[in-house]
Amino acid sequence: MRIGTVEIPNRFVLAPLAGISCTAFRMLCKENGAGLIYTQMIDTVLISGKTQNDVKQFLNIQEMERPVTVQLIGSETNALIKAVQAVEEFADIIDLNVGCIEDDYLKKGCGAALLKDLPKLEALLKAMVDTTEKPVSAKIRIGWDNQHINGVAVAQLVENAGVSVISVHGRTADQGYAGKVNWTIMRQIKEKIKIPVIANGDVTSYNSGLSLLLKTGCDLVMIGRQAQHCPWVFQQKPVDIKQQILRFIELYEQYEVRQSPVEVADHVFWMLRDFKTSEDTKKVHLIQTIPQITRYVKRL
Ligand SMILES: Cc1cc2nc3c(=O)[nH]c(=O)nc-3n(C[C@H](O)[C@H](O)[C@H](O)COP(=O)(O)O)c2cc1C
Known part of the structure; x- marks a missing residue:
């Protein structure tokens, strides 16, 4: 095309x-x-x-x-x-x-x-x-x-x-x-x-x-x-949502000019929509730094 x-x-x-x-x-x-x-x-x-x-x-x-x-x-x-x-x-x-x-x-x-x-x-x-x-x-x-x-x-x-x-x-x-x-x-x-x-x-x-x-x-x-x-x-294949989110954060840390924890938290929250967890994922917005957001996602 x-x-x-x-x-x-x-x-x-x-x-x-x-x-x-x-x-x-x-x-x-x-x-x-x-x-x-x-x-x-x-x-x-x-x-x-x-x-x-x-x-x-x-x-x-x-x-x-x-x-x-x-x-x-x-x-x-x-x-x-x-x-x-x-x-x-x-x-x-x-x-x-x-x-x-x-x-x-x-x-x-x-x-x-x-x-x-x-x-x-x-x-x-x-x-x-x-x-x-x-x-x-x-x-x-x-x-x-x-x-x-x-x-x-x-x-x-x-x-x-x-x-x-x-x-x-x-x-x-x-x-x-x-x-x-x-x-x-x-x-x-x-x-x-x-x-x-x-x-x-x-x-x-x-x-x-x-x-x-x-x-x-x-x-x-x-x-x-x-x-x-x-x-x-x-893509058609099923994915590991957690891996995808961690990859997003990695790309963000490497390429993004703004380095805003608020922006990362927004994306993480959106991408967690279909992730099965008993955690209240809204709480990601309370986290202050990007490395802490990464640790939060890893623990889910
Ligand atoms: C939050 C949000 C932001 C959008 N920003 C733009 C934009 O910058 N330019 C544009 O042409 N359309 C914008 N749109 C419209 C989308 O590109 C798309 O046409 C619309 O959401 C319908 O497609 P979808 O059902 O796949 O979401 C936006 C839509 C949403 C929900």
Whole structure:
């Protein structure tokens, strides 16, 4: 599977997850078999003022993670162009967020708000394509609300703007994360356009990922929330959860810039969701240092 010149080794994609996708988390997903890694969304206004060294440190992408899609969020053409130029050197693919439903971003016309302003969306995507040689992608929802499901039209616009790959979260903005994912629209999008389509929404296991691929005919499948709890969802084989968590901490200590015990405790707590223990795992948040968190996990 290729996106532009970028080779994708398999059909499973790690979704962008703001507040979750630190370097160690992305690396653990990669070690477990994710074929394409997205960074979390990055605000174009924040990134465009940074030096190349700061951008490099901020993204902190390791070679073993590649290929990596760097996701941007913004609605202002000049800032977007500057942001593309800032991340280009470090990204294999550059993505525009067209699905975020956070109020602060919607107010500024970013994310899912662009589903209601197609001329603006088209101008932004064309500006990205004109700015970089790297493949550009877009991550959309299927529409604003049930009365305005325009996923197929948006996907056609995205393709015509010169974008190389599109991912589709099968919900409207109005739905947030509730209700069922609409895979019929994903299939219709796949049937109407030629660029690769990534299906996204509610995949809870490797096999349910395969079944979403079958139902929709899409080329790739993207996993978000299940990966937060199970970065091993990208592989079929059962894993030792404790070993996975210890590996996460090891990667974090080796590669992460922040070295924050709070961040490690968050991830450990999320990954312990399916671990059988009589301990109250919330208590991991009370631990003050990363080595103490490691000892806590070993004792479980
Ligand atoms: C905590 C959280 C953070 C997210 N951050 C982003 C983001 O930065 N960019 C984006 O396009 N989508 C973001 N999403 C949406 C996911 O990428 C994905 O589209 C959505 O969760 C549906 O997939 P899932 O059912 O596999 O989780 C986020 C979702 C969650 C729950």
